[in-house]
Amino acid sequence: MRRAPLLLGFVALLAGVPAAAQRPLDERRAASPDGAIRIHNLAGSVRVIGWDRDTIAVRGTVRESGEPFVLHVAGSNAKLGVWPGSGEALPSELEVRVPRRSRVWVKTESADVSIDGVTGAVDVSSVSGGIEVRGAPGEVFVESMAGAIDVAVDARVLRARTAGADIVVQGRITDAQVLSVSGAVMVENKQVERGRFESVDGSVRYRGGVARASSVEFITHSGDIDVALLRGVSARVTVSSFQGEVESLLQGKLVQSGGKGNRQYAQTLGDGGADVVIRTFKGRVRLGYW
Amino acid sequence: MEADIETLAARAAAGDRPAFDALYERCVGRVYAICLRMSADAGEAERLTQDVFVRVWRKLGSFRAESRFTTWLHRLAVNEVLQSRRSDQRRLRRVEPTDDEVLLRAPGRAEVPGLRLDLERAIAQLPPGARHVLVLFDIEGYSQEEIGRMLGIAVGTVKAQLHRARRLLRARLERPEA
Amino acid sequence: MHHPHEERLQDYVDDLLCGEERAELEGHLAACAACAEEIRRTRELQHALRELPRELAAPAGLRAAINARIDEQPLREAPADAGMAPPEAGRRAIGGGAPERRVPLLDRPLRALRPALAAAALLLVALSTALTLLLVRESGPAVATVPAAGTPRMLLAVERPYQREADQLNAVLTAGREVLAPGTVRILEENLRVIDAALGEAREALREDPGNAAVLALLRATHERRLDLLRQATRWSQGT
Numbered sequence: 001m002r003r004a005p006l007l008l009g010f011v012a013l014l015a016g017v018p019a020a021a022q023r024p025l026d027e028r029r030a031a032s033p034d035g036a037i038r039i040h041n042l043a044g045s046v047r048v049i050g051w052d053r054d055t056i057a058v059r060g061t062v063r064e065s066g067e068p069f070v071l072h073v074a075g076s077n078a079k080l081g082v083w084p085g086s087g088e089a090l091p092s093e094l095e096v097r098v099p100r101r102s103r104v105w106v107k108t109e110s111a112d113v114s115i116d117g118v119t120g121a122v123d124v125s126s127v128s129g130g131i132e133v134r135g136a137p138g139e140v141f142v143e144s145m146a147g148a149i150d151v152a153v154d155a156r157v158l159r160a161r162t163a164g165a166d167i168v169v170q171g172r173i174t175d176a177q178v179l180s181v182s183g184a185v186m187v188e189n190k191q192v193e194r195g196r197f198e199s200v201d202g203s204v205r206y207r208g209g210v211a212r213a214s215s216v217e218f219i220t221h222s223g224d225i226d227v228a229l230l231r232g233v234s235a236r237v238t239v240s241s242f243q244g245e246v247e248s249l250l251q252g253k254l255v256q257s258g259g260k261g262n263r264q265y266a267q268t269l270g271d272g273g274a275d276v277v278i279r280t281f282k283g284r285v286r287l288g289y290w
Numbered sequence: 291m292e293a294d295i296e297t298l299a300a301r302a303a304a305g306d307r308p309a310f311d312a313l314y315e316r317c318v319g320r321v322y323a324i325c326l327r328m329s330a331d332a333g334e335a336e337r338l339t340q341d342v343f344v345r346v347w348r349k350l351g352s353f354r355a356e357s358r359f360t361t362w363l364h365r366l367a368v369n370e371v372l373q374s375r376r377s378d379q380r381r382l383r384r385v386e387p388t389d390d391e392v393l394l395r396a397p398g399r400a401e402v403p404g405l406r407l408d409l410e411r412a413i414a415q416l417p418p419g420a421r422h423v424l425v426l427f428d429i430e431g432y433s434q435e436e437i438g439r440m441l442g443i444a445v446g447t448v449k450a451q452l453h454r455a456r457r458l459l460r461a462r463l464e465r466p467e468a
Numbered sequence: 469m470h471h472p473h474e475e476r477l478q479d480y481v482d483d484l485l486c487g488e489e490r491a492e493l494e495g496h497l498a499a500c501a502a503c504a505e506e507i508r509r510t511r512e513l514q515h516a517l518r519e520l521p522r523e524l525a526a527p528a529g530l531r532a533a534i535n536a537r538i539d540e541q542p543l544r545e546a547p548a549d550a551g552m553a554p555p556e557a558g559r560r561a562i563g564g565g566a567p568e569r570r571v572p573l574l575d576r577p578l579r580a581l582r583p584a585l586a587a588a589a590l591l592l593v594a595l596s597t598a599l600t601l602l603l604v605r606e607s608g609p610a611v612a613t614v615p616a617a618g619t620p621r622m623l624l625a626v627e628r629p630y631q632r633e634a635d636q637l638n639a640v641l642t643a644g645r646e647v648l649a650p651g652t653v654r655i656l657e658e659n660l661r662v663i664d665a666a667l668g669e670a671r672e673a674l675r676e677d678p679g680n681a682a683v684l685a686l687l688r689a690t691h692e693r694r695l696d697l698l699r700q701a702t703r704w705s706q707g708t
Binding site for chain 1: 521649656662673680682683685696697701703704
């Protein structure tokens with residue numbers, strides 16, 4: 001499975017950027033164990049790690065001539081990072097340790113973001129930076145127009161969207177919406193209860209289970225759809241396609257109704273508990289077991 | 291044995307307890323969400339959800355299958371929340387802060403804008419009238435007329451509460467970049 | 469400039485204004501960035517509300533408690549007419565059957581149902597690098613009633629609310645274009661082209677087969693993706 005590039009900015013940091021232009025950071029503040037933390041860094045990289053101390057610790061480098069680094073804690077809220085000034089944003093590399101139960105909000109433009117070990121909630125918004133999330137964050141909201149998204153989590157809610165970049169999702173997510181325009185959506189999920197996996201041009205691939213009373217949709221315009229379900233799953237699978245090929249290796253018969261341009265297919269696995277809906281205009285549809 | 295909700299409801303109406311259990315499993319998440327968002331209190335929501343399902347069991351015989359079961363169920367949940375609130379008010383004479391400025395300045399307000407993360411929390415902190423209307427309109431999808439009927443208020447009041455809720459949520463969730 | 473009352477702006481967001489009122493307000497929005505921003509932010513809130521999970525995890529042990537209560541008092545009401553109040557007269561009927569309310573947003577089968585109001589069709593041509601917007605209006609008869617399903621006007625009616633919101637978002641983007649990096653603009657344009665191509669194919673299919681509900685659902689989904697994209701870019705350019 002493809003993965004988003006990890007923290008290219010961080011690698012640059014290790015490779016050694018001219019020291020004169022950079023100022024090292026090493027700051028700490030006491031913080032609430034489950035507060036809200038807002039991180040802002042337009043360019044460079046942001047790495048967030050949850051730890052078991054009630055402290056926010058920031059290490060990294062910022063550019064001397066750039067905007068100042070800010071770290072401010074007030075009650076259960078904290079904000080840190082580099083806010084945009086009048087010129088072009090200079091890259092800063094930030095490694096931020098936060099109390100594990102924090103709710104973390106990150107905004108970047110081109111900086112790559114990586115979050116691991118936060119259990120409160122995660123909200124990341126980027127334009128072209130990649131986003132990587134690991135751990136059991138409870139709720140994950142991630143969006144990047146052009147940066148790849150790579151999420152491997154145990155979470156109740158996932159909302160992920162891109163315009164042109166791929167989204168890779170792994171783990172156990174109860175309520176997922178993974179949307180793209182031209183990026184591919186690739187999901188490996190133990191069991192979803194409510195899901196919408198959609199791309200206009202990109203392909204949508206799902207490997208995993210669906211809970212018995214769940215409701216899951218796979219939608220593309222021209223992207224291929226490839227759904228591989230766990231054996232033993234109980235689901236009613238319906239497919240509608242305007243003009244793409246539809247093939248099923250699932251047990252039982254794929255029954256076709258409707259004519260040219262309005263082909264509908266249905267197949268029932270087990271007792272038909274889950275509701276699995278596949279809709280495409282002209283993508284190729286493949287159904288099978290994982 | 292899995293079957294669709296309507297079939298399970300029909301069987302439960304006929305007294306089939308396992309079917310009722312299966313119906314519970316399928317529907318409880320949604321009912322709990324309605325109760326929790328409307329009441330803004332986890333303990334209350336738990337009690338209300340129980341009441342809803344007990345009532346469902348008792349009333350299933352009188353459910354007319356011309357509307358969908360889930361429509362009936364969700365309406366029942368909403369009514370349960372509103373009824374319980376009315377009797378609370380009679381019993382406890384709660385004092386509600388009505389000054390929105392006070393609410394906006396109250397401690398514990400998020401200073402960190404992050405619309406999606408704090409949304410549920412922000413909804414929970416709305417004053418009850420505004421919260422009920424927001425949940426019923428913007429989340430549950432009832433029309434303003436129906437909400438007026440359910441709450442016993444005029445449509446104009448529904449609009450005012452809705453707009454107030456949206457204004458408070460936005461004020462709480464949107465802050466200018468500091 | 470005279471600004472509309474807040475209630476009118478909110479009613480606009482909720483699609484509750486009649487044709488004339490709506491046209492008048494849209495005229496104002498085209499000229500007033502402040503009100504347009506109000507509308508945009510309210511819609512952002514609405515979208516965030518709609519993305520909330522529909523179900524929440526109920527505490528364990530609830531089922532046991534319920535069953536215990538039922539066991540204590542197993543008596544049930546006789547199947548008399550003691551149930552919920554019937555659907556009231558005067559409600560908007562959506563499709564077949566008579567649902568008691570407009571389809572709950574969180575229960576909609578992810579086909580955003582919008583009220584169908586006919587008007588002239590607007591075709592959006594992809595944004596150029598300088599983010600100038602070309603609107604090609606295909607003027608058609610302004611019709612106040614809902615066109616019957618299966619006619620080409622139905623398509624215009626379906627697309628119009630999406631087009632309206634897209635136009636408004638584009639206006640905000642155009643006004644704030646200096647904030648967006650050229651690379652971002654390029655990504656936006658590329659993906660809008662992908663979407664427009666998809667919409668074109670879906671429209672073509674619907675012209676040949678207007679009753680094709682599956683393609684109509686895809687058309688709506690693609691429109692939602694376009695609005696999503698424009699909202700994302702607008703959020704970025706407006707700093708929200």
